[in-house]
Amino acid sequence: MTSLENVHINTASRTGDGPGPFFIKDCALVALATGKRARMLQEFRNELIDIDESSIYHHYWGGLMLAHFDEPEFNNDFAAWIRHGIHDVILAERIAALDPSDFSDLESLRQEMIELIDMRIDECESLLWMRATLQFEFIRSQIIVFDTTRLLQHPTNLASAIEHFSTTSIFYHFIDARRRTAHANDDFSDWLAGFGAEFEPLREQIAEIDPYFSSLTELRTQLARIFQTYFRETDS
Numbered sequence: 001m002t003s004l005e006n007v008h009i010n011t012a013s014r015t016g017d018g019p020g021p022f023f024i025k026d027c028a029l030v031a032l033a034t035g036k037r038a039r040m041l042q043e044f045r046n047e048l049i050d051i052d053e054s055s056i057y058h059h060y061w062g063g064l065m066l067a068h069f070d071e072p073e074f075n076n077d078f079a080a081w082i083r084h085g086i087h088d089v090i091l092a093e094r095i096a097a098l099d100p101s102d103f104s105d106l107e108s109l110r111q112e113m114i115e116l117i118d119m120r121i122d123e124c125e126s127l128l129w130m131r132a133t134l135q136f137e138f139i140r141s142q143i144i145v146f147d148t149t150r151l152l153q154h155p156t157n158l159a160s161a162i163e164h165f166s167t168t169s170i171f172y173h174f175i176d177a178r179r180r181t182a183h184a185n186d187d188f189s190d191w192l193a194g195f196g197a198e199f200e201p202l203r204e205q206i207a208e209i210d211p212y213f214s215s216l217t218e219l220r221t222q223l224a225r226i227f228q229t230y231f232r233e234t235d236s
Contacts, residue, residue, distance in 0.1 A: 028146075030141065081136045085134035
């Protein structure tokens, strides 16, 4: 069991001239209080400036790890609070439209959020004095990683194995990997890169998947479809 700060997944380890096996991991997110909270939009903005990046990560990505009985109105906690706490639909929709996978890092995402808030305050100064009906609590996440003891020796194994990945394994390898790997790739693409140009077409198909606007179950289905179709076609 390993905390986020110490994780170094071994999917890219080498044996001889080729990549090593793909070690299948699972994970859990532990929510931790930051002690930071906001009742007004200006307070929220000021806390957002200095809040730890792990809090931004939690409020944008953490919701994917939670079970939902209905379709959430917004993909991130910030937009949800602005809509239901501050009751500003315009800013909520602008924040909701930010796809974190479009940003090179969480700091860039933070700055874009701050710019959108400032722009909205300029448009509607009354937001400076509006007191939210719901207080926003900044939470941060720590990821706990588990070794499943399962591994894949060759990319062809992905076609049959991916359907048996837990949704939390999908989160770890397809979403969390983007802040661990050198080129901000998912672990599947990072592993395939070790085989040289052989699986470049497959990597291109994986890159077309947007992880932010789908559930983990949907992401697993999309990946399964890509892997199964690709290896069926290459075998024929």
